Amino acid sequence: MCKDKVVSIITTLSSLPEDILLKIASLLQVRDVCALGCCSNFFNQFCFSDCVWYPILTNRWPLLHSSLFLYPKTWKILYFERLTELGLRAASVDTFLKASMHLQSLEVGDYLKAFETIHAARFGFEDVQRFMFKPQINVILNLLAVHYCMAILGIRGENLAETLRTCEISHRQVCVKWWKVLGRTAYGYRRRDESHIRWISLGDFAIEDDEPLLGVLRRGTIHEVLRVQISSGHHPRPLSFEFIQR
Amino acid sequence: MAAEKSSIKIITLIAADGSVFEVEPNIVKEMKTVQSYIDELDQNTVSIPLPNVFGNDLAMIIEYCKKHASEEETKEAKEEFDFEFVKRMKSDDKLRLLQAASYLNMESFLQFMAKAIAAEIENQSVEFVRDYFQIESDFTPEEEAELRKENEWAFK
Numbered sequence: 001m002c003k004d005k006v007v008s009i010i011t012t013l014s015s016l017p018e019d020i021l022l023k024i025a026s027l028l029q030v031r032d033v034c035a036l037g038c039c040s041n042f043f044n045q046f047c048f049s050d051c052v053w054y055p056i057l058t059n060r061w062p063l064l065h066s067s068l069f070l071y072p073k074t075w076k077i078l079y080f081e082r083l084t085e086l087g088l089r090a091a092s093v094d095t096f097l098k099a100s101m102h103l104q105s106l107e108v109g110d111y112l113k114a115f116e117t118i119h120a121a122r123f124g125f126e127d128v129q130r131f132m133f134k135p136q137i138n139v140i141l142n143l144l145a146v147h148y149c150m151a152i153l154g155i156r157g158e159n160l161a162e163t164l165r166t167c168e169i170s171h172r173q174v175c176v177k178w179w180k181v182l183g184r185t186a187y188g189y190r191r192r193d194e195s196h197i198r199w200i201s202l203g204d205f206a207i208e209d210d211e212p213l214l215g216v217l218r219r220g221t222i223h224e225v226l227r228v229q230i231s232s233g234h235h236p237r238p239l240s241f242e243f244i245q246r
Numbered sequence: 247m248a249a250e251k252s253s254i255k256i257i258t259l260i261a262a263d264g265s266v267f268e269v270e271p272n273i274v275k276e277m278k279t280v281q282s283y284i285d286e287l288d289q290n291t292v293s294i295p296l297p298n299v300f301g302n303d304l305a306m307i308i309e310y311c312k313k314h315a316s317e318e319e320t321k322e323a324k325e326e327f328d329f330e331f332v333k334r335m336k337s338d339d340k341l342r343l344l345q346a347a348s349y350l351n352m353e354s355f356l357q358f359m360a361k362a363i364a365a366e367i368e369n370q371s372v373e374f375v376r377d378y379f380q381i382e383s384d385f386t387p388e389e390e391a392e393l394r395k396e397n398e399w400a401f402k
Contacts, residue, residue, distance in 0.1 A: 011338055011341040011342045011345055012338075012381075013341060013378065013379040013381065014343065014381070016341065016345060016348075017348065019348075020344060020345070020356075021394070023356065023357075023360045024363055024364055027360055027361055027364035028367070028368075029368065029369075030365070030400055031400050031401055032367055032368055032370070032375075033400075034397040034400035034401065035367065035370060035371065035374075035375050035400075035401075036367065036375055036392075037378045037397065038372045038393050038394060038397060039372060039379070039381045039383065040376075040381050040382065040383055040384050040385070043381065044393065049390050056378045059317065071267070079397060083399070084399075100311065128329050133247050139340070145312050165251065165295065244360055
């Protein structure tokens with residue numbers, strides 16, 4: 001064995017076997033894969049190849065891949081298009097919410113319509129974070145996204161609350177009001193409608209699993225629930241004030 | 247077969263530069279390349295040449311294996327060790343160890359090193375990645391500008 005020859009071998013990233021490069025790529029975030037891909041022609045070819053992007057795409061959207069086999073595009077382009085589509089979908093929901101709100105309040109029917117749009121587009125948790133956990137957007141879209149994570153993605157509790165804190169929306173507050181008819185008494189008099197009001201921060205909403213609140217948001221106006229209104233706002237007014245107003 | 251294996255007391259590993267390491271059998275268990283070699287032999291002492299691994303790297307790998315094979319060490323102590331282990335390395339050290347891990351077929355060490363490398367470039371700029379891995383750009387300025395534009399979405 002010639003010592004000099006051995007010592008002169010320099011290990012560079014591009015000299016590594018492809019299976020090791022793939023291993024490293026599989027541990028990188030999309031952003032980092034793209035950064036590496038912009039470094040040189042070699043990494044451009046490697047990082048933007050289908051062997052790298054197929055797992056990225058199918059890990060992020062497991063339900064999606066079977067429908068995409070037909071397209072003669074690279075997996076990176078498919079990934080980009082899917083991301084763009086979700087971004088547009090989130091933006092359209094945001095616009096819809098803005099248009100449907102009156103005096104900062106939204107009726108639950110419109111809330112549920114927006115919820116369905118998100119659900120139909122099959123947002124994943126990463127997509128939700130990217131497009132709907134932003135502190136500068138409508139707080140009701142934040143609420144919708146948190147609710148979607150709990151009800152559809154099954155992400156709740158401390159995990160979710162931690163993510164909300166990281167995204168800086170945990171403290172944002174919403175107000176949900178709902179009115180119930182209690183029916184008639186035994187003497188045939190109509191009883192007074194019962195009204196409920198909940199001010200809650202998104203962080204608490206994620207942790208508390210408040211069944212009555214989740215119930216009215218999920219079902220909307222059905223059975224005894226006459227009306228549900230969701231409003232945004234940063235300062236909770238005292239409860240008594242709310243009751244006097246009505 | 248079992249009797250043969252337990253009869254081996256000391257394993258000698260010879261690195262590419264000729265340096266010699268004597269290790270106990272439990273240390274090399276993780277090195278599947280070495281282990282399969284031992285399994286086929288019927289001797290008390292084994293000496294194995296590893297022409298693709300340098301002495302310095304082999305010393306580090308053995309240090310890592312000793313720490314992780316030890317039953318006395320707590321999980322926290324091992325994590326602390328892992329942290330310090332990669333902290334003192336430069337990028338080419340990591341790449342060499344990664345290559346050695348692949349040659350020795352050490353699954354968990356390979357995963358550990360690959361993770362350490364991935365962590366280094368997490369959330370970094372193209373310039374940083376180039377500098378870190380000493381990659382020479384072979385793009386024309388126009389090609390580079392176009393590529394950056396094409397991938398802008400990923401950096402938002």
